[in-house]
Amino acid sequence: MKSPLLSLPGAVPAEGVDEGVAGHYGELYREQRALAEGTGFVDLSHRGVLTVTGEDRLSWLHLLVTQHVSDLPPHRATEALVLSANGHIEHALYLVDDGTTVWAHVEPGTQGALLAYLESMKFFYRVEVADRTDEFAVVHLPAGSIATVPEGVTVREAPHGRDLFLPRTELAGLAPDGPYGPPAGLLAHEALRVEGHRPRVGFETDHRTIPHELGWIGTAVHLQKGCYRGQETVARVQNLGKPPRRLVFLHLDGSEVHLPPRGTELRLAADGPEGRAVGFLTTSVRHHELGPVALALVKRNVPVDADLLADGTSAAQETVVEP
Structure with missing residues (x-):
């Protein structure tokens, strides 16, 4: 689903699963700094949007997801895994x-599979699940934003910002001088996500990743x-207490020209570029x-102070998940 904001001056489409937005x-860098300072917005209209209605919606979801949601108060944001x-x-x-x-908003293109699973688990519960992606678009306002959200728009307020479930028909009206300020692209949003050590399904996960x-643990x-x-x-x-792998944050030295892409194997610097992948x-x-x-994901037994190599690029670790 191609966002109308791609017609704004200077817009360059994102790639891969994020195509469809800028x-x-x-x-x-200006866009990143603006978000870090609490100004502007990010078009996340490529993400899937699902709703659950009915008297049993919270108690039913509580049985299916990893988070405690049976007593979730109105307007309190949370995240959960299936x-x-x-x-x-x-x-x-x-x-x-x-x-x-x-x-709920979910990764682009995954709403169909998730909807099918939820539908298969309804049984006798009084719930209705719907894919609302065609009707609503997710727009992100960064932490510190003082932009006023129109009455009637559902807002999910998290520590790193607010996610608006905006009617998709209103997306085209978000000009640079509009109510939320100038747009920032998805790459700026991703840079701040990485800085905040926030994982993303399909990026930090593969077919065997566990929470x-x-x-x-704790947040989701x-x-x-x-x-x-x-x-x-x-x-x-x-x-x-022994997950097989752990998430780390890396400083990549000398990669201003070549940024190693997702999937690049990591090796211990002490073993050289021909060493075994860790x-x-x-x-x-x-x-x-x-x-x-x-x-990055590394094996649990990789020393926390070990220098790594990513396609010849030196990578210094910061611990995110303790081994």
Whole structure:
């Protein structure tokens, strides 16, 4: 679904799963600085939007996701995961309940599979699940933004900013001099996500990623709630304390020209470029202050102070998930 904001001056489309919105509008670092200062907005209209209505919506979702949502107060943001039977991450939902409806946005193109799963689990519960992507677009306002949100727009307010579920018909009216200020591209949004160590499904995950590896325990996984699919894996890893991999933040030295892409294998610098792989890059970005940085998954037993190599580029670790 192509965003009308791609027609704005300087707009350059994002790539891969994020195509359909602008990667940047011609000034990547200025856009990052604006978001960091709490101004502007990000077009996330390519993300999927689902709603759940009905009397049992919260108690029903509580049985299916990793987060404790049965008593979720209206307008309180949370996030939750859907796991496979083996505890591997399949979906991440960014949720808010407005008092009558649960609103969630999910990774681009994944809403169909998630909707099919939720529909298959309705049974006798009084719930209705709907894909609202054609009707509503997600627009992100950064933390510190003083922009006024129109009455009637559902808002999900998280520590790093506000996500608006805006009627899609209003997207074309978000000009640079509009109510939310100038637009910032997805690359700026991603740079701040990496700086904040926030994982993303499809980037920091593969077919065997479990929540402990990414530090999603606490923010998206509640350890004291009842049974849900994949809980056995979560409980086992929590009790043993040994996830096979861990998320790290990397400073990439000397990669101003060549930024190693996602999937680049990581090796111990002490072993040289021909050494065995000990992990891989998950997201690499150019940050307006930190320079080239990345998130990566490495094996749990990689020393936290070990220097790494990413396609010949030196990479210094900062611990995100303790080994």
